[in-house]
Amino acid sequence: MMLTPADKRAAFRKLHESGCFIIPNPFDVGSAKALQHLGFKALASTSAGFAWSIAKADNRVTVDDVCDHLAAICAAVDIPVNADFEDGFAHEPDKVGANVARAVKTGVAGLSIEDFTGDNARPLFDYALAIERIRAARKAIDADKSGVLLTGRCEAFLRGQKDLKLVIDRLTAYAEAGADCLYAPGISTPEEISAVVKAVHPKPVNLLVGAAGPSLKAAADLGIRRISVGGALARAAWGGFMRAAREMAEQGTFTELGNGFPGGELNKMFS
Known part of the structure; x- marks a missing residue:
């Protein structure tokens, strides 16, 4: 029996209460169902991975694209889904709130709002505006008592502003909002991670991990509650695809196809 959105939201909040869990990032319905099959307790969408799956660059999808994608994934799996909701697909707080209300209706258990403006010349929203955007998201989530978990996301390290004080100032303000x-x-050293965890305690912290980074146990020891991998699984999938396709295009040979996952096992998993 499929769980209701309320069931999934309650389970998602419970996951954040103690310990540390991996919340991997599928890029379509098939990858979402595969991750559930492997036993993960929750999933998170990836803006980049989804964009590439529909032949768009990251940060170039529409709110309609994303809400349709979220609804499809939430309907396909029986575990909570957290939405990478980028910048809320708007700058103004009231429009962020309206879009968040749309996202809530897709069945997501959580969503994140980031402070990246989309302009690399001025990458972060002004401090006061960034806080108001989080407040607007909170208000939209609370309007129908949905219980959706809101993640406040500071993009400074990813956008070339490796200023830990700035990050902590913003994250603590987002928590208060x-x-x-x-x-x-983008934070990666034990010192950076510990400082962020301590600053926002007792609220949980999500850590992004790619090919390099702490293990689940090491992250848990630093106080991290949740580990996501962003577009890394999508890049891994594209890596296999592009290696095989390039070999065919450039050499006329097919050896890389031998590294594919067995079709029989895929059929069994999706049957």
Whole structure:
């Protein structure tokens, strides 16, 4: 029996109460169902991975694209889904709130709002505006008592501003504005991670990990509650595809196809 959105949201909040869990990032319905099959307890969408799956660059999808994608994934799996909701697909707080209300209706258990403007010349929203955007998201989530978990996300490290004080100032402000979970993609050293965890305690922190980074146990020892991998699984999938396709295009040979996952096992998993 499929769980209701309320069931999934309650389970998602429970996951954040103690310990540390991996929340991997599928890029379509098939990859979402595969990750559930492998036993993960929750999933998170990836803006980049989804964009590439529909032949768009990251940060170039529409709110309609994303809401349709989220609804499809939430309907396909029986575990909570957290939405990478980028910048809320708007700058103004009231429009962010309206879009968040749309996202809530897709069945997501959580969503994140980031402070990246989309302009690399001025990458972060002004401090006061960034806080108001989190407040607007919180208000939209609370309007129908949905219980969706809100993650406040500071993009400074990803956008070339490796200023830990700035990150901590923003994350603590986002927590005060109503974020349930905090996230600063790009922090990586034990010192940076510990400082962020301590600053927003007792609220949980999400850590982004790629090919390099702490293990689940090491992250848990630093106080991290949740580990996501962003577009890394999508890049891994594209890596296999592009290696095989390039070999065919450039050499006329097919050896890389031998590294594919067995079709029989895929059929069994999706049957």
